[in-house]
Amino acid sequence: MKLFVVVVIVLFAAGLTWGIVALVRRQRYIDSLRQRGWSFVNSPTFDAVARLNNPPFGLGFVRKPDDQITGLTAQGRPFQVIEYSTSHWSGWVGMVTLSRRLPELWITGGDTRPRYGVLAHAVPAPPQLGPGWQVGALEPDFAAELMNPQVCSQLSAMAAGLPGLNVGIDSDQLVVLNPPREKPDLLAAWLEQLGAVAMAIDAAPLDRWIQPEPQPRLTFYHHPDWYWIGVDDSLLEFTPVNRGGHAHSTSEVIRGRDGDGPPFVAFTHHWKTTRTESYTDSEGRTQTRTVTENHSEPILGFQLPIRMPRLEVGRKGFGGGISFESEAFNRQFAVHSPDVKFAYDVIHPRQMQYLMANPPASFTIEEEWAWFSPGEHSQPAIAGCSAFVRGFLARVPRFVWRNLGLPDSPYPAPEISPVP
Template sequence: MSGGGGPSPIVIGLLVLLAIGAAIGIYVAVKRHKYVKAIRDRGWHFDSNPPIEVANGLVVPPFGIGFRRGTDEHVVGRTRSGVDFQVFEYQAAGDARVVCMPIGMPLPEVVATGPGQTRMGVVAEHRGMLPGGGLLLGADPAFTDAFMNVAGGPMSAFGARYPLNLAVDGDQLTQVGAPKDPDELEAYLDALAEVATAVQGAGSQLEPFRQNPPEMRLGFYHRPSWYYLASDDGLLSVVEHTGGGMNHHTSDVVHGEFFTGSWFVGFVHHWQTQRTETYTDSNGNTQTRTVTQNHSEVIHEVTLPFGSPDLQVTNDSRWGRLFNGPSIDFELAAFNDAYDVRSSVPKFAHDVLHPRQIEYLMATGTMPFSIANGKVRTQPREHTPEAIAFELDVLAGFFARWPAFVWQDLGVPEPPLTLTPDGQIQVLDR
């Protein structure tokens, strides 16, 4: 026991910790205030919590991939040479700070990275080397050459001072890795503005390569019809889903075109249920409590522009045969062992699941799916852009292998999907 009636060592320790915490908090707040003031003193706008829509229209990685699309620390302004810019942290880039500058017109994709720099996920048909050992990736070699003729000099000058990680993304020049310090950022932006200015001033040379303007939404790399929404709860009024429970909502929604007149949607449906359970407390008394359970299901659905008999291709299941009736058998035993097939019109099932079709589905390892009421529902293995792409590719091959007489019987004069002589899928261009 301590004497003198003074505060105990524990109290003193707690007071010291509180004082240290307060001092750290004040230091962080003052530093943050100075940072924001330095940004705004330059005439720039600062938003500590920007909406994801600041990345609308950007699809070249780190944009346009996956569902990790958070943004932070948004700065908008104009360089000392008069070039507009925005800078923000982007979650899919590992929270790296990305600069975007307009270049005057939408142009083909080009990615230029210096030594040690990469843009994960970029797929390019043409590769080349930059002076000094960097990598140049492009979709159109003629444009890539024209771009280097215009911007190669200022880009090399920028790369001599800073790590080069640059891309032409629609009508924007993007550069990953901007510094946060306002003084360093200002010099960085001035150097990058030289590249943007060179492209902006070369309109006549680059005009032959002009592209369609990018859609101002969160898109997907190399999938122009796809777009992303963090949530779209209105889907629950039009898409069949598990009912009951409460707090129904959606997440990671992907919309897009399957083929002409056909659209797909993929999302995760979340909801909660509650139950009351009885338990015995520590005193031996019986008590009740409410337990809330969280549930989710992945929904991938395609809307078709034509009607057809129903068809279900599910994984082979003894319980399925018990409750849903026998499966339709086909010539290939391995297919019968792997899948159960049902249809209210067995002839239709045999017409579309002919031997070459079955060989195709077995080779691709098709996911289970069903056709009913003008919609296709798959049983997704997971909810990712890659899983959606796989499912759509399998279904495209499936419909492209329907015989011509099936389409005629359905009243479809021209099949929306067909196979070319070399086995490629051809989409009807209306």
Template sequence: MSQTGWIVVVVVAVAVAIGVALIVRRDRYIRSLRERGWIFNGSPTFETVARLSNPPFGVGFRRDPDDQITGRTSSGRAFQVIEYTAENWSGWVGMVTLSRRLPELWIMGGQTRPRYGVAATRMPSPPQLGDAWQIGALDPAYAAEALSSQVCGQLAAMAASQPGLNISIDGDQLVVLDPPRKDPDLLAPWLEQLASLAEAIDATPLDHWIQPEPPPRLTFYHHPDWHWIGEDDSLLHTTPATRSGHGHTTSNVIRGRDGDGPPFVAFTHEWKTTRTETYTDSEGRSQTRTVTDHHTEHILGFQLPTRMPPLKVGRRGIGRGISFESGAFNEQFAVHAQDTKYAYDVIHPRQMEYLMANPPATFEFVDGWAWFETGVHSQDVIGHSSQFLRGFLARVPRFVWRNLGLEESPYPPIEPAPTPVRGA
């Protein structure tokens, strides 16, 4: 056998040995878990994390649970340790069950960075914990009540063995990132500590903060009225999706609305086109072949409260458009409409200020819908467009709505919310 052949044999042998070693180690690990009465599931379904809606859960469209460990602590409290991958995060998460569904609460020790996608206001840390901790919540009163002296004591005890704790309350689950899952002998006492913290939270009088049970469906962080559909090819006949080509499919279909804002539909559309091209083969002869091209577009539309005349608003690149009295606005935006007076009525000075302060993706009113040209299908883009359109429609004058057949504005002005402290 040649030297190259021997090298190949050695490499294959080493690869096989490594593979066998990994399999043996995994089998021993799973056996050690089962010896404790715990259950190991190598292929958990999405239902294992469907009840969770706070980051790293509830963010984005990719949500993949993997290896899962479940069981009960010595006090009988249910726990779960699971590997989870999302669009902007991947790792292990440990959690125990609380007796009540509570609002979100974020507790981070040391210099721990907030989780990606978190939108919560930073609260003062209780004196029992000191300034080294970061606390986040939506309501200061809730955070103050939840962090009782007993809870703070348990937090300090956990931090002594695991610096940089990253803890949250997600409904009826107490969730911690990066549990010591590799060694069951370390994981077991860690779970007991987490159960003690959960017991301290359960013992704190927080019944007046109990949250309602959400419907059983895929959820989105801070968007309780968004619904995951998945696929709905009927949308290709009712939206401005490309009609040419073949093999049309939809994916990541979402419907919903934000508060009293306009309802929306958003999805990704994929299709194919075929064409014949001529080429020269290796012998210089002219040949033809069929080439299939794959295409993708992202559709985002909001249903308007009534049919509205055509109006398109976008960056100056879409053409000169109608001229307004604001030179700064004309340099930044182009507005197109069949009825110039209607455009002036809708795009008044206050509306111009709003557009310049909150530049949207190009959007267009077509009959009873507002269609956005986002170029991206993501939770953030949908949320931003929803918030923007709600504010835009709230600034449409009352007389315009009356001219369209509505007695009052369907979207009264709302006070701007305080800017939250977001995770990176």
């Protein structure tokens, strides 16, 4: 027993000593940053990354900015080095400011893999960069104009000191993963190299590619009209949440829309239930105790341009439902509506063809909303339902919208080949 106590005391003392040493080192590191005229923030707000949209930013609901270093390079160019984590990536990111807001572009060297979640077209890397480089862009012509000899020369010089270079343009920021932030002297030299790349990009004739000013809010990659709210418990008043239990709340609230599709709201609903149960204690006596359980469910709804009759569409296990002329559709889907004529008008042959080719999560149209059961609250689930509902509404016949009170269909009809 005495030996155990001694071991515990030694381990505690060692842990305390290590903690003190780490704290002193951290403070010395912060002091060395401030001596350079840089600023250090231990817990930055989301404002630090609100305008950044490309991976690792702009993905998912778990986003955490941490230690932040800001300042100016020797040439007076603003920079930021920040620790950042998501569900898919965590590490440090360094960036300097460009003179213009430019389209998305990705450059990786040293056989580095592209960042998680990137959506871009691979374009040929300039021969000046040598083997092992990859370039990706949504606008190949932009990439060709940007990757001039001066930019390639600066990238090659930077990669020589930092193998595995991973560079991206995010609006007016030139962003690089994994800067050498441990030693301020190395970081300062690295920032000057990054500033030299930015200067070469600024010198290129790229004004025709200038992008509009983004709104200063937390957004989502390739979904510029989605935005993060976080908590909005007023949604519980009108959304189809589970009404049982108590302590109802919302989290991860997102609003937005995709193009000319209907606006949506998506969030996680939390609540608790409490019950009393009996049990037998160690002495054989019957006792009671209160058990509280936590519950959650994803909620996703799209706001319609006008009130519509109730219409439920789900997989066949959803119930028998209305019978349609397509047996293949009847085997796959169940449709319920108190207004059978409305159901037949909306679920016509081309609509059935669309549903079978793009099986959605079960959904219910109820007055001015289409509520989905996505199974999870995630960026891909929202995007998938958003794309589906836009196509579904575009296939609602024009006369249906007119019967509901609109002058015409609010959604342009897609190009549809004749049904065989």
